[in-house]
Amino acid sequence: MPDSALIVIDVQNDFCPGGALAVDGGDQIVEGINGLMRDFPAVILTQDWHPEGHSSFAGTQAGAAPYSMTEMPYGPQVLWPDHCVQGSEGARFHPSLNTTLADMILRKGYNPRIDSYSAFFENDHSTPTGLEGYLRTRGIEKLTMVGLATDYCVNFSAVDAANLGFSVTVRTDLCRAIDLDGSLKAAMAGMRAAGVVIE
Ligand code: VGL
Ligand code: ZN
Numbered sequence: 111m112p113d114s115a116l117i118v119i120d121v122q123n124d125f126c127p128g129g130a131l132a133v134d135g136g137d138q139i140v141e142g143i144n145g146l147m148r149d150f151p152a153v154i155l156t157q158d159w160h161p162e163g164h165s166s167f168a169g170t171q172a173g174a175a176p177y178s179m180t181e182m183p184y185g186p187q188v189l190w191p192d193h194c195v196q197g198s199e200g201a202r203f204h205p206s207l208n209t210t211l212a213d214m215i216l217r218k219g220y221n222p223r224i225d226s227y228s229a230f231f232e233n234d235h236s237t238p239t240g241l242e243g244y245l246r247t248r249g250i251e252k253l254t255m256v257g258l259a260t261d262y263c264v265n266f267s268a269v270d271a272a273n274l275g276f277s278v279t280v281r282t283d284l285c286r287a288i289d290l291d292g293s294l295k296a297a298m299a300g301m302r303a304a305g306v307v308i309e
Contacts, residue, residue, distance in 0.1 A: 115152035115250045117229060117271075118143055119257030119264050119285075121207045122158060124193040124200035126258075131193040131288075133259045137204060139284045143256050144208040146284070152213050152250055154241070156229045158194035158263070159201060159217035166225040167192040177290060184234035187225060188290065194219065216241050228266035230274065242274055252277045256284035265297035272304040279307040 121143065123129050126136040147153050160166070168176040168189040176191040194201040203209055218226040218239050226232040229241050245253075253276050255268050264285050271278045280301060287294040301308060 111252065112151055113250055114150055114252040114254065115154055115245060115248075116146060116150040117253050117255045117257075117267065118153065118155045118207070118212075119229065119255060119267055120156055120158045120194075120259070121204050121257050122194055122200065123202055123204060124158075124198075126204055129193070130191050130200050133286045133288055135286045136258050137206075139256065139258075139286060140204050140206045142284045144206070146254075146256070146281075147208060147211040150254070152248060153211050154214050154216060154229075154244075155203065155207075155209060155212045156216045156218060156257075156263070156267070157201065157203070158219050159196050160194050160219045161222050162195050163222070164192075164195075164219070164225070165223050166190055166219075182224075182233070184224060187233065196220070214244065216244075227263045228270045229263070230267060230270040245276070250276075252279075254279045254281060256281050258286055260285040260287035261290070261293040261297035262288060265301055268301050268306045269304040272301075272306050277307075278305075279309055281309050283309075 125133045163170050168174045169192045174189045178189050224232040268278050268280050
């Protein structure tokens, strides 16, 4: 599979138990992900990387409850507990994640006004992160995605990649979900509809 890559989404302290936006069992996938890395000629890690006071943080919007919804110029947006602040401990990769085998680390969510769930586009669905160009110039066409969270960053990344023409597989055994108001079920249906292979 010389044209394939493993994309490891947001395996960071804040998405693991004890973190600011903890995903149940987020730490349970780390060893399995490490074990998969040597099977791929390319390994890319993504890192959620928000400036302090990011517009997607509940703490930034007066009186807003974490996990409530707001309307942004680019559409509806969940207001998350403040998380993955640039340079913070919570933004670091899980200490057991093997970052040595990564060819590239892609940071996203650094635009203060736009969130970025997807590794390919910000939440306006039009501002590119550059990952598509990176993969295409390396001749990579097949992507296997793992990480956190199944229903947000993995989902948006997988659907965008499929729509861009990549062959995409999501290994759900190496993902964990937030599952906010049925978001996991909707994400699974959306990924399947986009042609993502769910394993
Ligand atoms: C994520 C919510 C906010 C994720 C990132 O990695 O799924 N979810 N930021
Ligand atoms: Zn985030």
